[in-house]
Amino acid sequence: MTEYGYFLACEEHGPAELVEQARMAEQAGFTKLWISDHFHPWNDAQGQSPFVWSVIGALSQVTSLPVETAVTCPTMRLHPVVTAQAAATSAVLLDGRFRLGVGSGEALNEHILGDHWPQASVRLEMLEEAVQVMRQLFEGGEVSHHGKHYTVENARLYTVPDEPVPIDVSAFGPSATELAARVGDGFVTMAPDADAVERFRRGGGGNKPVQAGLKVCYGPDRDECVRTAHRLWPSELLPGELAQIxxxxxxxxxxSQLVTPEHAAKGFPCGDDVDMHVSALRDFVDAGFDTVYVGQIGPDQRGFFDFYRTKVLPQVMD
Structure with a gap:
């Protein structure tokens, strides 16, 4: 049976707000949490970007739900050794209820140290090596590694969970999906793409978990919801590789001037039509996803959680 989690957006909310949303999500009946990992928001209207690892520490004290980054890029801004330490500590704080979602990243967050932003094939190569390094570190022994992209000397994590942290790999195209199938403990994406699920499973993913995220904008005034979604998340609807470069x-x-309010109206479930929200979730169920994470756009978080608790989740969890 498909599970439903809540997607905490670090780009749009400060740390205290995210912690409160996690509390409300658990009370509303969501069973898992995703949290984004960004240095910058996508636009100034979103206006936030707290350090995700600090927020995860706070989450560990207020919720019993599993938590996963969606997703962390462990290749440039954060070296895989540092990422592994952060993930291992998070897993200890959460009593093993932490998964590390990783991806090849976006220039928006990863170029800030002045490093060259490589082409997609190189970024995937770097991600695969980073996963290899982190897996060795999660075992708790001393690691030295001299690879094509990373050098590690005499590194050991002393604070590690009882079991290695699972690493799920984000993918949006065939090459990345094949990488996820080959090296991931699970698959992460953002569309109800049955073909991608099948490619992952056929490529070696087997019965490993497949997860996806969905943004919505709940509210009693659909037109206002469309305006809110268009103002805060037009980046979600940009074509091609723009989001990566x-x-x-x-x-x-x-x-985002390419994205119109009409695009937002079609791209996000907006308003308080229960059937529309239920239908959007069932698209992911029909595509074969094990977990769907829903993120509310805009300030009406409490209204969203009441709406999903009383009207949406009961229809999709029966």
Whole structure:
């Protein structure tokens, strides 16, 4: 049976708000948490970007739900050794209820140290090596590694969970999906793509978990919800590789002029039509996803949780 989690958006909310949303999500009946890992928001209207590992520490004290990053890039801004230490500590704090979601990243977050932003094939190569390094570290022994992209000397994690942290790999295209199938403990994506699920399972993913995220904008005034979604998350609807290569929120704001309110109305479930929200979730169920994470766009978090607790989740969890 498909599970339903809540997607905490670090780009849009400060740390205290995210902690409160986690409490409300558990009370509303969501069974898992995703949390984004960004240095910058996608645009200035979103206006936040707290350090995810600090927030995860706070989450461990207020919720019993499993937590996963969606997703962390462990290749440039954060070295895989540092990422492994952060993930291992998070897993200890959460009593093993932590999964590390990883991806090849976006220039928006990863170019900030002045490193060259490589092409997609190189980024995937770096991600595969990073996963290899982190897996060795999660075993708790001393690790030295001299690879194509990373050097590690005499590194050992002393604070580790009882079991190695599972690593789920994010993918949006065939090459990344094949990588996820080959090296991931699970698959992460953002669309109800049955073909991608099948490619993952056929490529070696087997029965490993497949997860996806969905953003919605609940509210009694659909037109206002559409305006809110268009103002805060037009980046979600940009075509092609723009989301991976644009370097600053300012550039995303410029590119987002391509996205109209009509695009937002079609791209996000907006308003308080229960059937529309249920239908959007069932698209992921029909595509074969094990978990769907829903994120509410905008400030009406409490209204969203009441709506899903009383009207939406009972229809999809029966």
């Amino acid at each position: 644009l370097p600053t929120p300012r550039h995303f704001e410029q590119a």
